[in-house]
Amino acid sequence: MGQGQQERVSTSLAGAVSEEISASLAPVDAELERRYPGDPGTRQPVHTVYVPGDAFAADTLRSWGDQALAALDEHAPDPAAFASALGLDEALAEDVHGRVRAKLEREPVEDLRVDFEDGYGNRPDAEEDAAAARAARLISEAYADGTAAPYMGIRMKCMEAAVRDRGIRTLDIFLTGLIEAGGLPGGLVLTLPKVTYPEQVTAMARLLDAFEKAHGLEPGRIGFEIQIETSQSILAADGTAAVARMIQAAEGRATGLHYGTFDYSACLGVSAAHQASDHPAADHAKAVMQVAAAGTGVRVSDGSTNVLPVGPTEKVHAAWRLHYGLTRRALARAYYQGWDMHPGHLPTRYAAVFAFYREGFEQAAGRLARYASRTGGDVMDEPATAKALSSYLLRGLDCGALDIAEVARLSGLTRADLEGFAAPRRGDLTASAQ
Numbered sequence: 001m002g003q004g005q006q007e008r009v010s011t012s013l014a015g016a017v018s019e020e021i022s023a024s025l026a027p028v029d030a031e032l033e034r035r036y037p038g039d040p041g042t043r044q045p046v047h048t049v050y051v052p053g054d055a056f057a058a059d060t061l062r063s064w065g066d067q068a069l070a071a072l073d074e075h076a077p078d079p080a081a082f083a084s085a086l087g088l089d090e091a092l093a094e095d096v097h098g099r100v101r102a103k104l105e106r107e108p109v110e111d112l113r114v115d116f117e118d119g120y121g122n123r124p125d126a127e128e129d130a131a132a133a134r135a136a137r138l139i140s141e142a143y144a145d146g147t148a149a150p151y152m153g154i155r156m157k158c159m160e161a162a163v164r165d166r167g168i169r170t171l172d173i174f175l176t177g178l179i180e181a182g183g184l185p186g187g188l189v190l191t192l193p194k195v196t197y198p199e200q201v202t203a204m205a206r207l208l209d210a211f212e213k214a215h216g217l218e219p220g221r222i223g224f225e226i227q228i229e230t231s232q233s234i235l236a237a238d239g240t241a242a243v244a245r246m247i248q249a250a251e252g253r254a255t256g257l258h259y260g261t262f263d264y265s266a267c268l269g270v271s272a273a274h275q276a277s278d279h280p281a282a283d284h285a286k287a288v289m290q291v292a293a294a295g296t297g298v299r300v301s302d303g304s305t306n307v308l309p310v311g312p313t314e315k316v317h318a319a320w321r322l323h324y325g326l327t328r329r330a331l332a333r334a335y336y337q338g339w340d341m342h343p344g345h346l347p348t349r350y351a352a353v354f355a356f357y358r359e360g361f362e363q364a365a366g367r368l369a370r371y372a373s374r375t376g377g378d379v380m381d382e383p384a385t386a387k388a389l390s391s392y393l394l395r396g397l398d399c400g401a402l403d404i405a406e407v408a409r410l411s412g413l414t415r416a417d418l419e420g421f422a423a424p425r426r427g428d429l430t431a432s433a434q
Contacts, residue, residue, distance in 0.1 A: 065108025136177025
């Protein structure tokens with residue numbers, strides 16, 4: 001066949017066959033679109049800080065940052081000391097130490113939850129009423145004057161019978177206070193703890209629907225996180241993965257699945273000395289959560305460590321190494337968020353996160369640049385990998401581990417370009433490679 005001669009193309013199936021197949025799969029197409037919309041593409045905080053409702057104050061965020069800076073100055077005043085304490089690569093030490101200090105000065109907390117559950121306990125109704133109203137006022141004022149964390153909200157009591165009415169009332173007082181103070185902030189986050197049955201999730205969705213209707217809000221405006229703290233939330237009595245059913249029971253309102261390290265461990269009978277986020281029981285639960293959430297737009301968060309970095313330097317360094325190691329372990333397993341229980345955890349949270357992104361960003365940017373320009377390399381990447389590479393770089397940019405100028409220099413891409421590669425759903429990935 002001569003060059004330029006058109007290839008003869010033959011088919012055997014009538015067009016009606018394709019049309020019939022498409023018609024038969026239309027319900028599946030709609031179901032995929034509804035159940036698996038993909039990641040929302042918004043910023044995910046690297047951690048969530050929990051502060052008891054009675055301890056939350058106007059200066060809580062700044063106080064945590066100042067305490068974290070003081071701990072850094074006392075126990076790791078320079079990059080070499082920080083690297084030695086954590087086992088951090090010396091080549092990264094100066095950059096990571098500087099970025100951690102800058103982060104603690106600029107934005108010490110990315111996500112804060114005022115706690116009315118385990119960290120608060122059972123108080124007289126009038127006292128909890130007042131604390132919920134105060135939380136609404138302080139959070140509204142923080143967003144108004146620019147001192148708020150990117151995300152803020154409350155953890156209410158659960159939907160079990162003994163505390164259900166109290167939890168509903170606290171949530172109502174808090175949300176009503178926000179409305180009266182000027183409206184719901186964009187960074188509002190709510191956490192529903194100790195969920196055991198999908199019906200409890202549905203009840204939360206109905207509660208929020210009723211509140212939206214009462215105030216003329218857009219349906220679905222208020223979302224919430226589901227806290228996984230019981231064995232029944234992973235494996236139901238009938239053998240199904242209850243957590244997958246919980247996501248659907250939220251009726252589109254679920255924003256996250258948060259692993260509760262100590263309640264879940266205790267539920268399985270793990271002794272106190274071995275309750276940790278790297279226990280095999282924890283790994284199993286989070287793996288189930290991760291698979292259940294994949295593609296749904298619901299994000300997974302790891303739990304916390306209860307080993308606090310307090311006391312003499314030797315003890316602080318030991319706690320820091322533990323926290324740093326657990327955080328790095330979680331990041332490698334694609335758990336990009338966790339809990340922090342003490343201001344002293346902030347230096348190692350950010351050190352682990354920043355090191356994770358700075359160690360790999362040059363390679364990621366280079367691979368994405370080659371993919372975007374269709375040039376070769378020693379790795380042949382597919383559209384799905386390009387999506388993962390761009391998501392990695394965007395996460396690093398969002399938390400302050402990376403700067404857009406250095407990413408652009410190595411990749412030749414703008415943030416909008418990165419967002420474009422990160423955005424495609426599964427059906428659009430092939431098209432995005434054209």
